[in-house]
Amino acid sequence: MPKPENLTRRALLTRGLGAAAVTLNARGVFGQDAPPADTTSRAGRGPSALGGRSPAEQPKRLPSPTSSRTPLQDLHGTITPADLHYERHHAGVPVVDPRSYRLLVHGMVDRPLTFTLDDLKRFPATTRTCFLECSGNFVPQGEQTTPQQLCGLTSQSEWTGVMLSTVFREAGVRPQATWFLAEGQDAAVLSRSIPIAKAMDDAMLVYAQNGEALRPEQGYPVRLLLPGWEGNASVKWLRRLDLADQPFMTREETSKYTDPLADGTARQFSFVMDARSIITSPAYPNTIDKGWTEIRGIAWSGRGLIRRVEVSTDSGKTWKEAVLQQPVLPKAHTRFRFLWQWDGRPTQILSRAIDETGYTQPEWPALSRARGRRTRYHLNPVTGWTVAADGTVRFGIERVRA
Amino acid sequence: MTRVIMSVGVTFVLVALARAQAPPQRFGIGTPAPRETIAALDIDVRPDGTGLPPGSGTTREGGDIYARRCAACHGANGEGGSAEALVGAEPRTTAPFGPDYEHWRGDRPDVPFTIGNYWPYATTIFDYVRRAMPANAPGTLTANETYSLVAWLLSKNGIIADSALVDAETLPRVVMPARARFAPDNRAGGRDVR
Numbered sequence: 196m197p198k199p200e201n202l203t204r205r206a207l208l209t210r211g212l213g214a215a216a217v218t219l220n221a222r223g224v225f226g227q228d229a230p231p232a233d234t235t236s237r238a239g240r241g242p243s244a245l246g247g248r249s250p251a252e253q254p255k256r257l258p259s260p261t262s263s264r265t266p267l268q269d270l271h272g273t274i275t276p277a278d279l280h281y282e283r284h285h286a287g288v289p290v291v292d293p294r295s296y297r298l299l300v301h302g303m304v305d306r307p308l309t310f311t312l313d314d315l316k317r318f319p320a321t322t323r324t325c326f327l328e329c330s331g332n333f334v335p336q337g338e339q340t341t342p343q344q345l346c347g348l349t350s351q352s353e354w355t356g357v358m359l360s361t362v363f364r365e366a367g368v369r370p371q372a373t374w375f376l377a378e379g380q381d382a383a384v385l386s387r388s389i390p391i392a393k394a395m396d397d398a399m400l401v402y403a404q405n406g407e408a409l410r411p412e413q414g415y416p417v418r419l420l421l422p423g424w425e426g427n428a429s430v431k432w433l434r435r436l437d438l439a440d441q442p443f444m445t446r447e448e449t450s451k452y453t454d455p456l457a458d459g460t461a462r463q464f465s466f467v468m469d470a471r472s473i474i475t476s477p478a479y480p481n482t483i484d485k486g487w488t489e490i491r492g493i494a495w496s497g498r499g500l501i502r503r504v505e506v507s508t509d510s511g512k513t514w515k516e517a518v519l520q521q522p523v524l525p526k527a528h529t530r531f532r533f534l535w536q537w538d539g540r541p542t543q544i545l546s547r548a549i550d551e552t553g554y555t556q557p558e559w560p561a562l563s564r565a566r567g568r569r570t571r572y573h574l575n576p577v578t579g580w581t582v583a584a585d586g587t588v589r590f591g592i593e594r595v596r597a
Numbered sequence: 598m599t600r601v602i603m604s605v606g607v608t609f610v611l612v613a614l615a616r617a618q619a620p621p622q623r624f625g626i627g628t629p630a631p632r633e634t635i636a637a638l639d640i641d642v643r644p645d646g647t648g649l650p651p652g653s654g655t656t657r658e659g660g661d662i663y664a665r666r667c668a669a670c671h672g673a674n675g676e677g678g679s680a681e682a683l684v685g686a687e688p689r690t691t692a693p694f695g696p697d698y699e700h701w702r703g704d705r706p707d708v709p710f711t712i713g714n715y716w717p718y719a720t721t722i723f724d725y726v727r728r729a730m731p732a733n734a735p736g737t738l739t740a741n742e743t744y745s746l747v748a749w750l751l752s753k754n755g756i757i758a759d760s761a762l763v764d765a766e767t768l769p770r771v772v773m774p775a776r777a778r779f780a781p782d783n784r785a786g787g788r789d790v791r
Binding site for chain 2: 434462
């Protein structure tokens with residue numbers, strides 16, 4: 196790797212390999228409070244009650260009226276800092292007092308029970324790392340689309356809470372119960388029907404995220420967590436679980452979050468997020484230099500482990516296997532990396548994920564044939580970034596157009 | 598000698614097992630929920646009508662309530678507002694997607710997905726309006742007001758007669774045009790793209 200002094204500032208700001216070695220003009224990053232260049236001549240700031248980011252690092256979510264997106268291109272590992280976790284809510288973020296918080300479990304149970312936050316924390320705890328993703332996470336907006344704009348409605352946390360099966364055993368699930376309603380205490384009183392089988396498999400009631408209490412945007416003080424399933428079903432600000440022998444057919448599982456397909460049927464309860472990958476670097480608006488670039492990105496599957504990620508650097512003609520960062524966890528963002536020596540000729544770089552079921556992330560034509568023109572959810576096509584002769588990188592919009 | 602070593606080994610195993618406490622079937626955590634606590638929170642309405650409250654509504658009353666509480670966002674006649682369209686009976690012969698729709702549409706612009714052409718259950722309208730609408734004051738509509746709004750929405754979409762009375766008896770019997778279209782998830786991983 197060349198020394199930073201030998202690189203232009205533009206290259207440092209934009210190229211993938213240079214990202215770790217950026218030495219920015221101090222005044223540009225710190226504004227009027229530019230520190231002296233020599234940090235060794237005077238002691239620095241002492242210990243503080245709460246840490247913060249370097250003023251040189253300003254990752255931001257991208258908010259809209261109903262959601263905010265994670266800056267995937269600014270992240271390096273697989274954990275999303277909690278303040279950058281994506282948001283999607285239907286009537287704003289409620290302010291819930293943890294002291295008066297109650298969760299009601301009722302319906303087809305032997306013992307209807309209410310739980311305080313402390314009650315839930317008394318149960319044996321489990322910690323699990325998994326992704327969340329909104330099923331509407333695909334917004335191509337032309338060549339000037341960033342990874343954040345395209346699919347920033349996915350994030351990953353280390354979640355801690357109690358297995359839902361433990362809480363259900365406490366209430367005594369009756370044999371005829373097959374579904375339960377999960378209901379939030381936001382102003383939309385958002386509700387979804389979930390099969391009891393998911394509760395007995397890997398569903399959790401979580402109260403912690405990346406080691407601390409949930410953020411309000413992620414459902415403080417308690418949310419449902421359904422690993423691998425569309426984010427909407429992991430109901431936040433959870434107040435009630437109602438067990439029944441049929442789904443409730445709420446608005447969010449009938450008129451929304453259903454998939455009108457090419458054959459004229461509407462797919463319902465399409466919970467699982469299919470395997471997907473995205474190159475996050477280099478991507479729009481980066482510029483790369485001839486020579487070595489490490490292609491980096493994330494892959495994930497709601498069905499379990501990512502088995503393999505393949506990368507093409509010749510517009511999809513040939514594919515090679517990327518290196519997966521270990522450990523690879525089921526239903527979790529998996530970081531992949533692929534070393535590439537760019538020869539300076541225009542091309543397109545692509546990635547595709549293969550999961551443990553043998554599912555291969557589809558190209559847009561195959562996906563579009565199966566789904567039809569009017570489907571809005573669960574779109575996970577292979578996406579690419581077009582590299583021009585001058586090194587500028589743009590989103591390959593033509594690959595995902597009908 | 599061998600026997601001594603074996604018995605030491607067995608002792609170790611027993612000590613280890615004794616330390617790892619097996620979880621009980623129940624922990625005795627949580628407070629029994631009284632009937633009134635449940636009733637105050639249990640607002641869901643199911644397709645078979647379970648959960649629908651006493652009361653009733655009519656299209657005429659619904660029109661008045663709609664004009665006052667809903668039209669500002671959803672448009673005077675359930676379409677053309679800043680919020681999503683609620684009324685749209687077209688296409689009357691098919692759903693707003695699939696091969697029949699593409700044939701029906703020809704070169705015309707797409708129609709929106711609405712209560713009339715996509716929502717599979719009429720009970721969902723009551724459930725959703727009661728829990729989340731109007732967006733600027735959710736939870737403020739009475740049961741009769743909610744029934745009346747549901748009546749107005751169903752009649753505007755050409756699904757029930759203007760004169761129909763909507764209540765806990767009649768609402769679950771309403772057959773929505775798109776009902777038969779809905780099918781469970783048929784994806785299962787593997788090689789198929791579905």
